Structures are given as structure tokens and as C-alpha cells.
Amino acid sequence: MMKNAIKLLLVSLVLTGISPANAQGLLKKIKQKAEQAAERVADKKIDKAIEDKTGVSSGNQNAGGPGSSGGSSGKNSPGNKGGAGLVTTPPDVNANLGDAEAAFKANNYGEARYAVQQAMLGVEMEIGKKILAGLPETVSGLKTIKEEDKVTSTGWGWVGLTIQRKYGEGDKQLTTTIANNSVWMSAVNMYLANGGYAQTSSDNQKWKQTKVKGNKAIIEYDEGSGYKLTVPIGQTSLIIWEGVNFATEQDIMSAANSFDIDGVKKTLGEK
Amino acid sequence: MRKIFLIVLTAILPASVMAQNFNKHLATAKSSYSAGKLEDSRFAMEQMMQELDITIGKEVLKLLPAKLDNLNMNAAADNVTGTNGFLGVNIHRDYGTAEKKAEIDMITNSPLVASINTILSIPFVGNSADGNQKRVKIDGYKGLLQKNVDSETQKPSYELQMPFNSTLLTFRMGNADEAEVLKMAALIPIAEIAKMLQ
Secondary structure (H helix, E strand, O other), X not given: OHHHHHHHHHHHHHHOOOOHHHHHHHHHHHHHHHHHHHHHHHHHHXXXXXXXXXXXXXXXXXXXXXXXXXXXXXXXXXXXXXXXXXXXXXXXXXXHHHHHHHHHHOOOHHHHHHHHHHHHHHHHHHHHHHHHHHOOOEEOOEEEOHHHOEEEEOOOOOOOEEEEEEEEXXXXXXXXXXXXXXXXHHHHHHHHHOHHHOOOOOOOOOEEEEEEOOEEEEEEEEOOOEEEEEEEEOOXXXXXXXXXXXXXXXXHHHHHHOOOHHHHHHHOOOO | OHHHHXXXXXXXXXXXXXXXXXXXXXXXXXXXHHOOOHHHHHHHHHHHXXXXXXXXXXXXXXXXXXXXXXXXXXXXXXXXXEOOOOOOEEEEEEEEOOOOEEEEEEEOOOOOHXXXXXXXXXXXXXXXXXXXXXXXXXXXXXXXXXXEEOOOOOOEEEXXXXXXXXXXXXXXXXXXXXXXXXXXXXXXXXHHHHHHOO
């Protein structure tokens, strides 16, 4: 079929007055193109056969990687170029408490529960923001990275409330996490209460007990992630400082000492 | 006459105490919030949540039949325990005698729901080759039925686990065959319970 088409083309070229030499060059090009096209079709068929058998897409089509716009999946689905995102207004506490009251009166307990949960979410977000406002702006020369300020609440009691602030300057970074109603509490208290985990005198000491402003604490060091200082406060809360590229143990301890632990404790209603 | 009055009173009293507690915590939550005592307000809300969980649990118990086929309920064993936040509430009822007993347990906000759902969504995993575990459907809800044989008495017992929303319902029955277990399980008003626990 391909041969017939080429012959026909050659005849028509001769008839229209193109010299045989030119025609031969053209013919060669057409032949090349035809061969390339045939190869591509064969490749695609082989790829499809492999895909059907193994369920794994062959690399040929996705040579550009997942981020490339020419990937097979991206053909008809445009990438999102940006939007305003979600509105992060916390739920209105008073309105939700009102809803809970009305639903409870109407014996609509499921709805009442949902409303209380939303109210809790709202109040936890406010607690979180209050705590963030009370944290220092700079710590050991590191500035607050404002856009990394984070308050996470599940309104659920289980994971509870997590407040995070990051400080940084160059490659030195301090992450402060305050967790309330945390499930980690029991694990940390176990460390502190159990003498069996007492420090060793070997060279590769990875963690030990210490104190921050009179509060019992655990300090850990890892070659990959740096220093980590954990302080349980009150019954259900803890503060964790993670320091990357802090030179010494003393360095991270003095950073932690610049925080108002009692203030955090008070805001969280801890004794 | 006095007896009837007493019975009515004992039936109404717990509900009204519950409502009183809820309203008391609600008032505390509101006033603490207005006064800027956020942590106190939050604690009051946690209390409200617990009251609600227990109220919901008691409502669910009302939905369960008093008799499961020929097995009578054991009213004294009815139990609703509210844990704070994490597991929601545990609801328990059992039927029959030690010889032949059926038990219903429900855990709301159960972390086990996800794992059971995974098993239910993969047919290959859900049905074991020895026939001791299989997927069943009751009242439109999928469940996982497991059979255990007592090594001493050789009597089989069954456990049916059904997740809905974030609740896990477990129905256990001893000394019965599969058909009987499924027949009994079909008497549980799952759709109504699911609506209540949503």
C-alpha cells in the first residue's frame, strides 16, 4: 500500500514536470518520514501491549516526568494556575452554641453534637492564636517566619490542638510546636517516669533528661535532624523545640529558655 | 397508682437530669467565652459533648428491639459509656442467656472503622479460603462475618462487624449457625441507628 502510494506520487511528480533527480530526493525524504511514522505507531502498540499486561505505563510517553505539561494524563486536563484558596475563618463559637442549644431542645442530638464540635473548633483556633501572639518575635537571633504560623485543631479531643511557629535565619531553624490534649503525652511521661531509660555513659548518647525553667524535659540529638527538646506542661500539653544547625546543647537550651512557658501553660488552662 | 407514678418518674428523671447538665455546661461555655476564658469555655464544651454522646447512646438503645427473635433482652446489661472525644461512646446490649447469647456493641468515632472498610472494599481479602471469614450484606450495609470454633466444645460462634459513618457495630452470637446469626442481625434497625449516630 505504501509502495503504491510512493509510485503514484512519483508518476504525478514526473507528469507535473519535476526532474527525476529532484523527485528522487523528495522521494527519499517521504520514505524517511513514512518509516519514522511507522516506527512511532509500532512503539505505541508495544507500549500499549506492555501497559495492558503489566498495568504499568511505559516510560516513553511520560519522558517529561510528572511535572511536564506534555504527559499522557495532562492532555485534556489543564493544571491549576492559582486561586484564592479556602477562607480560613474559624467557626463562630456563639452561633454554634446557639445552634447546639436549639438542636438539643428539638431532640436532634446528632445536629447538636456537630454544632458543639464546631464551637470547640472555633474556641481552639482562638486559643491557638492567643498563644502564637504570646510567643517571642525573635529567638537567639532567629526571626519569626510569619507565613509558617500554624494552628491545627480537630475539634475532636484526640489529637486536640497543635500550635506551630518557625524561626529561621540562613540555614539555622527552630520549630516550636505546642500540642494540647496530645496522645504523645503518655509516651513522654513514660520516658520521664521510668528510670530504666536513664541516660547511658557511652559516647553515642542520643537523649537525656534535662530541665527547662524548672520543668522536666527530654533533649535528643540526631545527626540528621539536629536537636529536639520536649517539655510536658501540665496534664495534657507539651512543647517541642526542634533546632536545625544549632551548634551546642547549650545553644538550644538558651533558645528554649527565652519562651514564656508559664504564659503558655496559663492560656492552655494547665496547672 | 403510686407505683405507676414512680415508674414514670424513674423513666423521666435521667433524661431531665441529662438536659439540666447539658444546659448548665452550655451556660458555662457561653459565659466563659464572653469573659475571654477560652480554656474554661472549651472544657465546658467537652462536657457538653460527653453529655450528648451519652444521650445519643441511650436513644440508640431505645431503637434496638426488646426481643431478638426468641431471645429476650437483658435490661440490666444495657450500658452507655462516654469516653471523651477519642472513642466517642460505647453502647452495649445483650440478649438471651449464657447458653445462647447475642451481644450488640457499638463504638462511635471508632478508629477501627477504617481498617474494616479496607477489608470490605477488597473482596479478595474479605473472603478467606477456609470459609471462616466472609463479606455479607444486611439491610443494604456491608459487613464482615467471622466464624470461630471453640477448641474444647467444638461449638461455633460468630462475630459480625459492620461499619457505618464513623461507628463500628459488632454483633456476636454463640452456639448458633450462620443462617441464624444473619437472621438475628437483620432484626437490628441499622438504617435508623446510622441516622441517629451520623
